[in-house]
Amino acid sequence: MKILVLISNVPDTTTKVRLTGDNKAFDTTGIQWIINPWDELALTRAVELKEAGGVEKITVANVGSKITESTLRKALAVGADDAFRIDAEPSDAYYVAKQLMQVAGSYDLIMAGIEASDYNGSGVGGMLAEMLGINSVSAVSGVDIENGELKIRRDLDGASQVLSIPTPVLIIVQKGIAIDPRIPAMRGIMMARKKNLNVLPAIDATARTEFLNYELPAPKAACKIVDEDNAKELITLLHEDAKVI
Amino acid sequence: MSILVYTENWDGKFKKLSCEIVSFAAAIAKKMNSSVTALSIGHVSDDELNMLGNYGATKVLNVQDDRFESLDNKALADAVAKAAQAESAKLVIFAHNNEGKAIAPRVSIKLNAGMVSGVTGLPVNFEPFTVKKKVFTGKAFANIVINTDVKVITFAQNSFEVVETDNNVNILVFDPQITDNEFVTKVLDTHKATGKVLLTDAEIVISGGRGMKGPGNWGGLEELAGILGAGLACSRPVSDEGWRSHEEHVGQTGKIIAPNVYIAFGISGAIQHLGGVSSSKFIVAVNKDPEAPIFEVADFGIVGDAFKVIPQLIEAAKELRATN
Ligand SMILES: Cc1cc2nc3c(=O)[nH]c(=O)nc-3n(C[C@H](O)[C@H](O)[C@H](O)COP(=O)(O)OP(=O)(O)OC[C@H]3O[C@@H](n4cnc5c(N)ncnc54)[C@H](O)[C@@H]3O)c2cc1C
Ligand SMILES: Nc1ncnc2c1ncn2[C@@H]1O[C@H](COP(=O)(O)O)[C@@H](O)[C@H]1O
Numbered sequence: 001m002k003i004l005v006l007i008s009n010v011p012d013t014t015t016k017v018r019l020t021g022d023n024k025a026f027d028t029t030g031i032q033w034i035i036n037p038w039d040e041l042a043l044t045r046a047v048e049l050k051e052a053g054g055v056e057k058i059t060v061a062n063v064g065s066k067i068t069e070s071t072l073r074k075a076l077a078v079g080a081d082d083a084f085r086i087d088a089e090p091s092d093a094y095y096v097a098k099q100l101m102q103v104a105g106s107y108d109l110i111m112a113g114i115e116a117s118d119y120n121g122s123g124v125g126g127m128l129a130e131m132l133g134i135n136s137v138s139a140v141s142g143v144d145i146e147n148g149e150l151k152i153r154r155d156l157d158g159a160s161q162v163l164s165i166p167t168p169v170l171i172i173v174q175k176g177i178a179i180d181p182r183i184p185a186m187r188g189i190m191m192a193r194k195k196n197l198n199v200l201p202a203i204d205a206t207a208r209t210e211f212l213n214y215e216l217p218a219p220k221a222a223c224k225i226v227d228e229d230n231a232k233e234l235i236t237l238l239h240e241d242a243k244v245i
Numbered sequence: 246m247s248i249l250v251y252t253e254n255w256d257g258k259f260k261k262l263s264c265e266i267v268s269f270a271a272a273i274a275k276k277m278n279s280s281v282t283a284l285s286i287g288h289v290s291d292d293e294l295n296m297l298g299n300y301g302a303t304k305v306l307n308v309q310d311d312r313f314e315s316l317d318n319k320a321l322a323d324a325v326a327k328a329a330q331a332e333s334a335k336l337v338i339f340a341h342n343n344e345g346k347a348i349a350p351r352v353s354i355k356l357n358a359g360m361v362s363g364v365t366g367l368p369v370n371f372e373p374f375t376v377k378k379k380v381f382t383g384k385a386f387a388n389i390v391i392n393t394d395v396k397v398i399t400f401a402q403n404s405f406e407v408v409e410t411d412n413n414v415n416i417l418v419f420d421p422q423i424t425d426n427e428f429v430t431k432v433l434d435t436h437k438a439t440g441k442v443l444l445t446d447a448e449i450v451i452s453g454g455r456g457m458k459g460p461g462n463w464g465g466l467e468e469l470a471g472i473l474g475a476g477l478a479c480s481r482p483v484s485d486e487g488w489r490s491h492e493e494h495v496g497q498t499g500k501i502i503a504p505n506v507y508i509a510f511g512i513s514g515a516i517q518h519l520g521g522v523s524s525s526k527f528i529v530a531v532n533k534d535p536e537a538p539i540f541e542v543a544d545f546g547i548v549g550d551a552f553k554v555i556p557q558l559i560e561a562a563k564e565l566r567a568t569n
């Protein structure tokens with residue numbers, strides 16, 4: 001089985017969001033870039049499956065400018081065998097999926113994250129599957145290979161299911177797919193230097209959506225504090241003032 | 246031309262969320278001089294389908310085909326796209342939940358439509374069609390223009406006040422004519438969480454963090470949730486430690502919820518936790534550390550020991566329920 005893991009390059013999740021003067025863009029000065037947390041878990045699970053046998057090769061792919069290469073090197077150090085970077089600004093999910101079509105054609109299993117933690121688009125995985133004409137499973141919290149076949153656990157609102165589904169398939173993964181993300185070991189970092197990081201030019205495509213500008217949330221009113229020994233007052237406030245219970 | 250809304254039912258009953266998006270769509274339809282068609286897949290009674298009229302739908306397309314129970318994303322997307330084409334829909338709306346996130350991107354490709362997910366209210370502009378959504382897990386909002394003729398959006402729950410009307414709905418059976426070979430997912434096992442309030446649907450959510458100290462201390466929270474009819478949630482370390490089931494984990498890497506009120510006990514309020522709950526109408530914090538970051542986002546709070554506070558809240562909630 002050949003696996004492709006889609007890797008989005010995002011600001012560290014504790015980043016404080018600052019905007020450029022005219023609120024047209026997110027200010028990236030001094031940002032620490034990381035592998036999108038779900039993509040990191042997807043890659044971790046792919047590496048675990050490879051170690052258990054039954055996976056020939058893991059490839060990672062990213063659509064992004066040169067700054068994403070350190071993120072891709074990290075993915076190689078964690079255990080991917082090779083990497084593609086498609087040299088383009090990821091302007092929207094459609095545009096990114098279009099670019100990924102260049103490399104996504106020949107895998108049995110493609111893994112994407114449920115959302116990128118920066119623009120929270122939840123779009124690329126499903127769009128790519130539809131473009132490829134293959135099936136997709138969303139909210140996947142577990143994947144196993146049994147006798148060369150995929151066993152997938154997916155979560156629904158209020159239930160979870162175990163599925164079998166033929167390949168090729170794209171799974172959109174979330175929490176549970178792996179427990180702790182793999183940290184690259186020294187040996188992995190050394191080996192990653194020798195692995196292929198292929199750079200491809202962008203193909204012609206037009207984004208279908210356009211970010212106009214950003215706003216920061218309005219500051220919140222101060223928290224109303226209730227005394228610890230008079231906690232019953234809280235229930236009264238929630239009932240009478242907030243009218244929510 | 247119309248607006249198509251994908252509705253979801255749970256054991257034959259529409260979710261609160263489905264009513265909310267129909268109502269949301271009706272408000273958009275008014276501004277666009279359009280009408281709302283709801284698409285329902287599964288076995289739902291006519292009474293229940295008629296109810297969608299109370300929220301502004303004028304037409305319901307009803308697909309009754311058991312094969313969809315496997316929730317094959319490819320087949321579902323095909324069905325929705327065919328319904329959209331049959332209705333000449335210019336806008337297709339899904340909920341921003343598991344099912345909506347799974348199908349909407351596929352439908353957008355089928356319809357050559359631009360898509361924006363997690364929209365948090367009525368369009369800020371119609372020409373060009375501009376919607377607002379949260380980015381950076383709630384740390385900012387973005388205004389986004391959709392440039393295509395047909396548009397797909399997923400709607401973030403609890404961001405629209407439901408309006409009731411009394412439309413008559415026209416219920417039609419719809420057969421999207423999906424061939425057998427599009428259904429390839431085999432469901433081997435389903436595990437349903439029964440008897441509990443569905444977390445993503447709950448209007449009141451009670452949540453515990455590491456400050457609850459251990460798995461044996463949840464009795465009080467369960468009792469309080471029972472009295473108030475609340476859903477139960479927890480922070481990530483709590484589910485990682487196995488104190489509570491993964492189903493209850495909320496936050497950036499867990500479930501994203503937006504109840505009317507979120508009551509957090511012994512939760513510090515890390516940015517990744519808040520990412521999953523910041524859309525709640527009210528946030529209440531009970532924490533013994535006055536410096537805990539959760540107080541920066543809370544509307545009401547108690548600085549104190551959860552174990553002292555919970556019994557008082559149970560007593561007060563019982564009294565409230567006895568008189569209301
Ligand atoms: C990439 C990434 C993703 C993450 N995703 C999530 C996520 O989805 N959800 C999530 O929750 N976390 C997530 N985290 C973890 C997050 O950063 C925090 O570590 C976590 O939310 C802390 O959980 P907590 O508040 O329960 O515990 P703590 O931070 O340990 O806080 C416990 C709180 O309890 C209070 N307390 C202690 N005893 C009492 C008492 N007797 N009465 C009252 N209060 C008491 C303390 O004052 C403290 O504020 C993520 C982290 C990373 C790096
Ligand atoms: N620029 C990108 N390059 C490669 N994969 C991406 C990119 N952006 C998003 N993805 C993948 O798509 C998933 C969902 O991202 P999004 O649709 O942007 O929320 C991510 O978790 C990645 O797996």
